[in-house]
């Protein structure tokens with residue numbers, strides 16, 4: 680990826696202006712026909728999971744398709760019923776031209792927080808790194824802000840609405856289940872019907888990514904729920920004062936801790 684496409688600030692990934700400019704600049708390049716970018720993983724990394732979870736006949740909605748090759752490669756693999764949306768109009772224009780040879784695929788400018796499809800339209804909704812992009816302002820994923828939680832909740836409520844009963848939401852993310860599961864779960868707290876997270880697949884590429892399968896359950900519960908991890912406890916070494924080494928940090932301990940006197944003292948207190 681060209682460095683000129685990398686924003687100065689991560690917050691920009693949550694802005695349609697950023698994405699418009701990025702895709703416009705890609706489109707202006709002489710070699711733009713070949714320009715594509717797959718976030719996190721490409722189809723070769725997840726094909727085995729997709730093939731296992733999704734029948735070829737399924738009707739699919741791709742949220743925040745960007746200029747990824749995922750839909751095109753899935754199409755070539757036999758998934759012929761794919762609707763792609765992105766809120767950036769330049770990329771939808773580019774992709775619909777680029778995929779001229781797979782005419783059954785549809786491309787629409789649409790915000791995933793406000794889908795215009797009828798209720799119960801799709802068997803499967805997929806997103807790869809789109810929800811991650813909505814969360815780039817977060818500095819503490821253990822404590823997602825109310826604003827961002829509401830945003831994700833809007834996406835999930837819309838996904839839930841457009842899915843048929845027992846339909847699947849496949850969410851591919853940078854974030855592990857200790858972050859993603861409580862977030863998705865909290866978006867449905869007031870609902871008896873919900874998207875139950877059924878399975879998690881770890882995807883090994885150059886790094887570990889996560890593929891979540893959520894099922895639209897109407898008036899039924901799903902027995903499998905992944906383990907929820909707690910945030911790590913903050914452990915510190917108290918250098919001296921009234922507390923033991925490697926004690927859980929608290930205000931009192933911090934106040935009582937004296938500054939490091941010398942390096943050997945500091946090293947002695949590290950308990951590996």
Ligand SMILES: C[S@@+](CC[C@H](N)C(=O)[O-])C[C@H]1O[C@@H](n2cnc3c(N)ncnc32)[C@H](O)[C@@H]1O
Nearest residue numbers: 698717718743744745747765766790791807808
């Ligand atoms: C990180 S990129 C991922 C692109 C592609 N899914 C992939 O895996 O390579 C995020 C994409 O989501 C789109 N996007 C972000 N927020 C969106 C929203 N609220 N509605 C629709 N698309 C959105 C952006 O325009 C961008 O194309």
